[in-house]
Amino acid sequence: MRIAELSRRTGVPIPTIKYYTREGLLPPGERTGPNQAQYGEAHVRRLKLARALVEVGGLSIASAREVLSLMFSTGVSQLDTIGKAQYVMTAPRDYTEDEAWQEAVAEVDRLLEERGWQVKPTNPARRTLADALATMRRLGQDDFAKVLGSYADAAERVAADEVKTLLHRGDLDSIVEGVVIWTAMGDTILASLRRLAHEAESTRLFGDF
Amino acid sequence: MRIAELSRRTGVPIPTIKYYTREGLLPPGERTGPNQAQYGEAHVRRLKLARALVEVGGLSIASAREVLSLMFSTGVSQLDTIGKAQYVMTAPRDYTEDEAWQEAVAEVDRLLEERGWQVKPTNPARRTLADALATMRRLGQDDFAKVLGSYADAAERVAADEVKTLLHRGDLDSIVEGVVIWTAMGDTILASLRRLAHEAESTRLFGDF
Numbered sequence A, B: 001m002r003i004a005e006l007s008r009r010t011g012v013p014i015p016t017i018k019y020y021t022r023e024g025l026l027p028p029g030e031r032t033g034p035n036q037a038q039y040g041e042a043h044v045r046r047l048k049l050a051r052a053l054v055e056v057g058g059l060s061i062a063s064a065r066e067v068l069s070l071m072f073s074t075g076v077s078q079l080d081t082i083g084k085a086q087y088v089m090t091a092p093r094d095y096t097e098d099e100a101w102q103e104a105v106a107e108v109d110r111l112l113e114e115r116g117w118q119v120k121p122t123n124p125a126r127r128t129l130a131d132a133l134a135t136m137r138r139l140g141q142d143d144f145a146k147v148l149g150s151y152a153d154a155a156e157r158v159a160a161d162e163v164k165t166l167l168h169r170g171d172l173d174s175i176v177e178g179v180v181i182w183t184a185m186g187d188t189i190l191a192s193l194r195r196l197a198h199e200a201e202s203t204r205l206f207g208d209f
Helices: A003-010 A014-022 A041-056 A061-071 A078-088 A099-115 A124-138 A142-167 A172-206 B003-010 B014-022 B041-056 B061-071 B078-088 B099-115 B124-138 B142-167 B172-206
Strands: A030-033 A036-038 B030-033 B036-038
Touching (some): A003 A014, A003 A041, A014 A041, A041 A061, A041 A172, A041 B124, A061 A078, A061 A172, A078 B172, A099 A142, A099 B172, A124 A142, A124 B041, A124 B172, A142 A172, A142 B142, A172 B078, A172 B099, A172 B142, A172 B172, B003 B014, B003 B041, B041 B061, B041 B172, B061 B078, B061 B172, B078 B172, B124 B142, B142 B172
Antiparallel strands (some): B030 B036
8 A cells, every 4th residue: 555545544644654664663665666655554553553652652762663673573582572572661761879769779679579579680660660769759758658569569460460361362472462562551541540540539538629 | 059059969960950940840040140040948849859750750841840830839729739730740642533532432431430430521631541542442452451440440549548648748738749749750650560560470470581
């Protein structure tokens, strides 16, 4: 199909398609003329995925590029892809190695230990979590420690249910695709639900304000 | 204090302080000379908060500006501030009003109904959630519906515990500050914990891969 058809099929505007292609999120179509290219079903699928990861999942272009190339690369085992994709989808950030940071790192280690969560030292989520917890300390939000357990319970239940449900698919390729999509979308879904629950709880306690 | 001292106290680089001031996240210091300004404790507090919201909370500069001006504006009641800040911290996004979208909107209404969550129609999280659920449908992830309940349970427990813990503070100003900081940081903390739990669960099922 031509780019116009690809745009119609996916709902992605042509300039965005060209941008994604330039950024390596989407492989170029097959040249059929000086200003013409043909696209196939693989493009439709990958374009929808790229758009979802970037626009709803909030991944950076760089992360989306890496995740997509992992997913569509042959030669990489699917379990490898899952592991790598998960790590790519955790944006690393700068952090200050002050006292709050050191305490937070220890706090994360303790939490993983207590819960019996086996997590590689290289999992970037350890750092992201420690960074966020350190920020809480720096901002004097020490009572947040009281709710960290609820957070971990929530994450544990959700993750277990997600893994179980994805495994029911059987087919490994669609499991891998699910892991990537659910990991990215799940953050947005959980964040929205938490906000809705906050308003619901406040309204329950204080009435309509 | 001078800007160098402000930078030392907060760990925020001077160029970032100038950028935040230009963007209206931080009020300018009191001019004491052609190229000199004095900053006070209020600047230290607000600068730490601004940096946290932007760099760890992932808020856009625009959202952070709005939240901060709400928090530090007199005249607005604190309950008002909480409500408004929560809404600002839910980034609205474009969406396609296709069939998947319509179904998702209905799905969100049903979910709120079933759970007895009283949420205003204007809460932007309704739209964000519907958008993410529609994306899941468009990507053929229909089995995600099976885990949505776990997500809602998780959000409900976390939100209830957060509200309870924050109310223990008593002082309304620090409750408001907590709501803002926890809402922003909470997303990052929950997302990291979910990733750690994903790896822990996979390792539990498949061993080290």
